Amino acid sequence: MKQLMFTEDPQFWFETLRLFGHAAYGGSDFGEVLAAASTVTPGDYDSWHDAYRRLADRLYAEAADASPVTARDLLLRASTYYFSADFFLHGDPADPRIAAAYDRSVECFRRAAVAEPVEIPYEGTVLQGYFYRAPGAGPKPVVVMHSGFDGSAEELHFFGAASGAERGYHVLTFDGPGQPAAMHRDKLVFRPDWEHVVTPVVDFVLGLDGVDPERIALLGVSLGGVLAPRAAAFEPRLAAVVAVDGVYDAGSAVTSMLPWDRDEIVRRARAEHDDEFDALLAAGRQANSTLRWACDHGRYVLGAATDREFVAKYLEYTLDGGIAEKITCPTLICEAADDLFFGGETETEPRRLYAHVNAPKTLLTFTAEEGADAHCHVGAQRLAAGRIYDWLDRTL
Template identity: 70%
Template sequence: MKQLLFPHDQQFWYETLRVFGHAAYGGADFGEVVATADRIVAGDYDSWHDAWLATAERLASEAAKAHPVTARELNLRASTYYRSAEFFLHGKPEDPRIAYAYERSVECFQAALSENIVPVEIPYEGTVLHGYFYRAPGDGPKPLLVMHNGFDGAAEEMHFFGALGAERGYHVLTFDGPGQPAAIHGSGLVFRPDWENVVGPVLDYAITRPEVDPARIALLGLSLGGALAPRAAAYEPRIAAVIAVDGVYDAATAVTSALPFSREELANRANAATDPELDAIFAVARKQNPTIRWALDHGRYVMGASSDRAFVASYLDYHVRNGIAERITCPVLVCDAADDLFFSGDGKTKPEPQQLFDHLTGPKTMLRFTAEEGADAHCHVGAQRLATGRIYDWLDATL
């Protein structure tokens, strides 16, 4: 999709498009996004924060004086804008602006919830994972769609997938796992690659709810979740179907495709005690590529890594290679974006969704989204209604 704003900064444009996409379900308003973006200097993280924070604060203040329905609408949009405000600040985890904007985002989101959506706490290794349960109308056990975000998204953002589930007769359970916002902020839990050990406790919790049909539980993962959810499905037999939005076979290609090394060489060098040459390459990449700059900052934050090399060394573990994808026996839906900013490959290898699809040995379906549909961006953020409709239709047919 053509960069209509921030033409020389693909990361700022993508994050703006991501906010635009939430307008489809009331999470943003077009004019508010354009007016906010107009106050932002491309590549300037402080400018980005200040503009989105100001919009969020204005809407939250208005919500405090509005009638109930209007207040819910204002709070839902304010939640999105608060979440956007702190997005690029993670290179300095001690920055107090991060916690403030995140906490306000959650507060506004919860103030916007209808009575069929409730916050939940899921027991997990001596602490809890935070999420939301969306209850479908009617009596009797119903199928459940469990969903989580990826490298940088929150459970609150999954609302724009989850809210539709109840309309279609599904209960939905969203959650933040280790490395995701609630777990980072609340418990300091960083990412882990063995995602089946995260999803397992979530399913343990889910099947205690009498309204859930334990034989019809599907799992959806967004972005990096397109590798994490298939990884969980490879080892968790209670999952009846899995959806990768978009499919990821080896998440490290988002980094390796921008570097002049093979995966094996990068693994050796990233894990070395010192490598000044690689450190220098990362420093140059930060200056030349806004996506690499952000990914290294955020990656250190969510992986608990002390350096760019340490982050990359950790990130190499996020894949379904070496026979993991082949272990999946339940039906799999793999989504593919024609112009994915992160996982389209380097031109020498197939895009990540296709690689995942090729390695699956059980029932599988590929859904491709195109520029003509306005859906070619990573996770189809520019065409959320189109994408969610097709995904739920596949789930209807599968479960």
């Protein structure tokens, strides 16, 4: 989609479009985002934080004296804006603004009471999430949803959880390791063997009332487009998997910005010292807003001390080596025609994944004409949700 704001900063524009898109399910209001964005200095993380923190605080205060329905709407939007306020601050994990904004985001979402908070047992602790119970009697299908590199369980309300519940699906959302609740609560960083995360979540789902055990689908958003297929390759109880958008090799989002082939980057990233690589990443930060943010956030959520260590760890998030071929359940792979992260010059990541999946599979491409060509279709969230759930209707 053509950049209408922040024309020299693709990352700021994408995050603005992401906020615009959440309006489809009550997570923002277009004019509010436009007004806040107009006060942001391109590339200035502090000004981004301040703009959305001011907006969120204003709605939070207004909700205190509002009627219940109005308060719910205000709190849902405030939750989004608080989450956005700390989005670019993770280069300094000790920044107190991170926890302050995140905690308030969760508080607002829970006070809005659109879903039941749940705790899922996981390796001596719990994963935080939400359960959306569809109305009516009888066993119902369940969609298990998780986000990716930078999203939250609360944000999944706008990325398909609300849409699923209104269509008669139970929906369980959760934050796994590396995702906000797990990072803030237990400092659990990402792990590439995501089946070890999803299996206890499926165990938990099977203990819920009114669940059809034969109709459990898994949906992953963004980096979840490699994590969910990875889990599906090893979790036989899944009846379907959805990758929004599909990813075969997540490392391509970084390697595409570097001058060497993947094997050379792996070798250099894992080396004890590589001054040339370090200098290249430092220069890349200055020239590329996406690489700057990815390295800052990536060190935070992967537990890396340096940018080069982040790259080394991130290259482990791949379905190479026959993993994609192990998937046996029906698979929906979504593709954005102009994906900022996983587009690829010759072959997109969704198409690479599609080529390696041997199970029944569908490739669903979203276009600029539909306003849906951005990563994860953030500009057309109702369109994307409708098509995804229609596929699930047919498949389950």
